[in-house]
Amino acid sequence: MNFTLNQKPVALDAPPEKPLLWALREDAALTGTKFGCGIAACGACTVMVDGQAVRSCVTPVSAVAGKAVTTIEGVGDKAPSPVQRAWIEQQVPQCGYCQPGFIMATTALLAKTPNPTDADIDAAITNLCRCGTYPAMRAAIKRAAELTKAGA
Ligand code: FES
Ligand code: FES
Structure with missing residues (x-):
């Protein structure tokens, strides 16, 4: 293949x-x-x-x-991507198992919707986290949008 x-x-x-x-x-x-x-x-x-x-x-x-x-x-193979930096800033991961999937879903979301609303996030990020990191994740998605817009 x-x-x-x-x-x-x-x-x-x-x-x-x-x-x-x-x-x-x-x-x-x-x-x-x-x-x-x-x-x-x-x-x-x-x-x-x-x-x-x-x-x-x-x-x-x-x-x-x-x-x-x-x-x-x-993603971020040379330096952490804006999404990864936001994740670190917000200290999102608990056990970490679900996090690669969330980061990929968020990266795809921000490429299409640079300034997502809560409704956009709810519609696009339907991944599950058994550790319940959803509030930190939502804050990180919004922070990643800011970092992406700032070209940081
Ligand atoms: S392992 Fe693919 S959606 Fe759960
Ligand atoms: S951080 Fe543990 S499942 Fe999401």
């Missing part, structure tokens, strides 16, 4: 129906994308495909042939 992974071309030897999540974790050795539920309910496995947030546990790897996939490893 040929696609672009974190801005580099890759050819993975994976069956077409294999979920992208497991192709990333097992065949590309990128384990930042997490398994939570496997049924598109929790968002722990969120990656971006051509800029859209996608739940990789229910996406066959064949669906990303020729497309650009970005995982948490491809």
